[in-house]
Amino acid sequence: MRFDRIAADPAVMAGKPCIKGTRVTVGTILGQLGAGRSTDQVLNDFPYIQKEDILQALMYAAYRSEEQEVALGV
Numbered sequence: 053m054r055f056d057r058i059a060a061d062p063a064v065m066a067g068k069p070c071i072k073g074t075r076v077t078v079g080t081i082l083g084q085l086g087a088g089r090s091t092d093q094v095l096n097d098f099p100y101i102q103k104e105d106i107l108q109a110l111m112y113a114a115y116r117s118e119e120q121e122v123a124l125g126v
Contacts, residue, residue, distance in 0.1 A: 056072075057071060058070070065077055078113060082109065082110070
């Protein structure tokens with residue numbers, strides 16, 4: 053899956069996934085939505101992101117939640 057709106061740079065927010073070109077983390081967006089704020093409210097809080105950024109943050113979180121760790125034989 054391609055996430056062209058999400059970036060992880062060790063020099064920005066300690067490498068947490070962020071909306072590209074900002075310091076808004078995926079976790080911040082998820083936390084806002086999880087707390088009951090609407091997409092429009094999040095966009096008002098962070099006017100430099102777009103609705104598509106929020107949607108991609110949700111897709112990224114869903115993708116990451118499906119990852120599975122596989123124990124490697126020693």
